[in-house]
Amino acid sequence: xxxxxxxxxxxxxxxxxxxxxxxxxQVLKLYSVTTTNSVIKELExxxxxxxxxxxxxxxxxxxxxxxxxxxxxxxxxxxxxESTDNELxxxxxxxxxxxxxxxxxxxxxxRHKIDVYFSPVFLILLLQAEYFTxxxxxxxxxxxxxxxxxxxxxxxxxxxxxIEKL
Amino acid sequence: MFSATFIYQLLSYTIxxxxxxxxxxxxxxxxxxxxxxDIISKLLKVNKSEWVKTKLAEEVHEExxxxxMELSTLYAKGMIGKKEIVQLVGRDIADEMESIKIIAExxxxxxxxxxxxxxxxxx
Numbered sequence: 001x002x003x004x005x006x007x008x009x010x011x012x013x014x015x016x017x018x019x020x021x022x023x024x025x026q027v028l029k030l031y032s033v034t035t036t037n038s039v040i041k042e043l044e045x046x047x048x049x050x051x052x053x054x055x056x057x058x059x060x061x062x063x064x065x066x067x068x069x070x071x072x073x074x075x076x077x078x079x080x081x082e083s084t085d086n087e088l089x090x091x092x093x094x095x096x097x098x099x100x101x102x103x104x105x106x107x108x109x110x111r112h113k114i115d116v117y118f119s120p121v122f123l124i125l126l127l128q129a130e131y132f133t134x135x136x137x138x139x140x141x142x143x144x145x146x147x148x149x150x151x152x153x154x155x156x157x158x159x160x161x162x163i164e165k166l
Numbered sequence: 167m168f169s170a171t172f173i174y175q176l177l178s179y180t181i182x183x184x185x186x187x188x189x190x191x192x193x194x195x196x197x198x199x200x201x202x203x204d205i206i207s208k209l210l211k212v213n214k215s216e217w218v219k220t221k222l223a224e225e226v227h228e229e230x231x232x233x234x235m236e237l238s239t240l241y242a243k244g245m246i247g248k249k250e251i252v253q254l255v256g257r258d259i260a261d262e263m264e265s266i267k268i269i270a271e272x273x274x275x276x277x278x279x280x281x282x283x284x285x286x287x288x289x
Contacts, residue, residue: 004284006280030284098276110264121273129288151235152261157242158270166277 007032009095010067011088012042013102016053017119019060020147021140026131027122033067036091038084040069052147078109089114102148102155120144120159127166137163238263242270 010018010033027033046057072091074083081089085106092099098115100122101107105143107116120141127137141160148158199243237255240246241263251260 101264104262104266107269108262111265111269116269117273118270118277121277123243124274124277125281125284128278129284152239152242153235154238154266155270157239158267159274162274162278 007034007095007097009034009088009092009097009099010039011035011085011101011103012039012046013098014052014100014119015039015043016046016056017102017144017148018122019056020052021123021144023122023126023140024060025059025063025066026126028066034091034097035067035069036073036084036087037069038087040064042084080109081106089144092116108123109128118155120155123159124162124166127163134163134166234259238266242267 003107015024015035016028018027020137040061043057043061046053047061048054070091072087073085074090076090076093077086078089088099088101089106089110091097091149092110092114098117099106099110100117100119102119107118108132110116123132123137123141123144126132132140141156141163145151145153145156183267203214203218204215206212210217234255237246239250241248248260248264251263
């Protein structure tokens with residue numbers, strides 16, 4: 001299957017979100033995904049626990065040969081962000097690749113300088129490309145919202161509203 | 167049901183709160199409640215004030231998040247604007263909510279565009 005031309009950088013939160021609704025593998029088949037060594041270390045920390053996030057992290061780590069893992073020097077630091085997040089931001093700047101994250105703090109502090117998206121971008125994308133039905137995608141969105149404790153937050157409401165219109 | 171990671175985050179928040187700069191906050195409490203606190207303090211072998219501070223930090227964290235979630239729902243539905251949010255909770259939170267809304271909308275737009283391209287590629 002030919003991969004789409006787009007390459008995305010995913011952080012820990014985005015990887016966990018996508019795997020929690022079982023679409024990470026599909027995304028990896030369709031697009032090139034890059035992440036950092038720091039993200040892998042974070043996932044390894046999560047994987048030490050036997051809770052739901054721990055199990056999700058273990059699943060992601062089993063797939064790590066399917067994505068590109070890099071380190072990036074932090075030449076431009078945003079003070080409100082941790083070093084893992086600053087590294088991802090710098091990687092996005094350096095490679096001119098969009099960053100996918102569900103951390104609202106990262107989105108808020110980087111959106112003027114890089115392309116940044118929330119993980120439901122892939123739900124919309126896969127629906128539009130007819131990999132999933134509308135009902136299937138809505139179901140996955142509900143599940144994602146429950147796992148992430150989004151409730152009726154902005155990400156959930158805007159995504160749901162748009163899916164229903166498609 | 168709480169996961170280990172959620173408990174870790176809550177504890178981290180609580181520890182940060184306890185280690186922050188402090189301000190005096192006096193409240194009068196019913197005698198019965200003070201006696202109950204004495205019992206807790208003795209059974210758990212903890213300092214009464216520290217225990218109350220910890221419990222209060224947990225409750226404040228949960229309630230704040232719940233209320234901000236409700237506010238963001240109203241904002242996402244267009245029932246209130248950024249101006250009202252600034253007045254209620256300040257510019258920093260209002261700016262962050264605006265960022266989230268903009269990027270949520272941008273994510274949808276990107277998903278539609280690239281979904282169409284992918285469909286074309288595989289058709």
